[in-house]
């Protein structure tokens with residue numbers, strides 16, 4: 001028996017260092033920066049059992065090259081979830097297994113657009129997703145967004161301007177459900193309006209729905225764009241990164257079967273089959289056997305507790321300092337500061353009290369100072385403490401005339 005066996009299961013904190021994981025928080029810092037789950041929320045035992053189940057059930061087939069489009073167990077399970085969520089039919093032929101949303105963005109960025117093409121994005125949007133696209137030579141054009149999501153009129157104007165300038169548009173990238181970084185949920189009317197504008201211009205929509213399973217208030221969510229469009233001109237991207245763990249590098253896309261089979265014929269899939277076969281079989285057993293739904297229920301309650309701890313503490317201590325809307329799901333709370341506050345000053349004040357947060361400018365043109373706080377990476381007590389520290393650090397020093405009497 002090896003030392004590793006004698007030691008029992010590895011605790012996840014034991015190897016939480018940059019020789020193994022991508023990033024580590026500075027010691028002692030309350031970290032509201034990362035847009036991913038904290039170690040305690042990552043289901044080590046569940047995933048270990050899922051691999052054991054998949055290997056027992058599929059044997060050597062689990063270690064072979066997988067079916068190009070992804071194994072059918074997972075595609076059937078995901079399609080059933082899509083159909084149940086949207087009320088619109090979805091079958092395994094609509095689903096392609098991907099290595100997570102980043103790989104899927106690379107795939108659509110290379111298959112559906114050519115270097116030099118324009119991609120229209122929300123004025124604020126997931127920064128590393130932008131990177132995937134610009135690395136491929138795509139040109140981003142930011143479109144105005146308001147508290148309801150991307151402004152359809154601004155989208156129409158931007159698409160018109162691109163056409164007049166003779167530039168080809170690859171697609172419009174939207175993140176309509178609990179948007180990163182603003183937390184916005186785009187309502188059904190706005191979804192329809194955006195789809196109508198894209199259809200009018202004959203432009204593909206890519207729907208990045210990374211947080212779609214993480215509604216925290218038990219209310220029904222609007223149907224996905226891909227279902228509203230009946231698979232015509234929309235590709236929807238999903239991922240297990242936010243619901244199980246990003247290290248799985250596992251996701252899927254949903255599109256018209258002709259688009260799915262076209263993508264599955266590309267070299268990446270033909271050479272090597274499914275982009276993450278063994279893991280996709282393990283996770284397929286969780287989806288099929290109901291463990292994924294149980295996990296989601298538990299995770300949503302954990303995230304709800306975290307969101308509420310942060311929101312309540314900010315309302316109590318910082319309500320007059322910054323504006324924010326309580327997010328209905330996802331990982332993020334977006335704080336907007338009045339003119340005169342600079343992002344550098346706000347982040348430096350946060351750092352001086354041992355709190356890390358994400359600069360709003362990372363995500364595009366915020367139009368003023370804004371900060372993103374993630375409630376996914378810190379336990380409830382730490383979030384309440386962080387909010388109290390931030391409120392104190394961000395409160396402008398009272399001038400002589402403003403000093404309050406004790």
Ligand SMILES: Cc1ncc(COP(=O)(O)O)c(C=O)c1O
Nearest residue numbers: 035100101102126180210239241
């Ligand atoms: C909107 C959005 N899309 C995609 C991703 C990345 O997904 P994946 O880990 O599956 O590549 C993130 C992660 O932060 C995200 O916020």
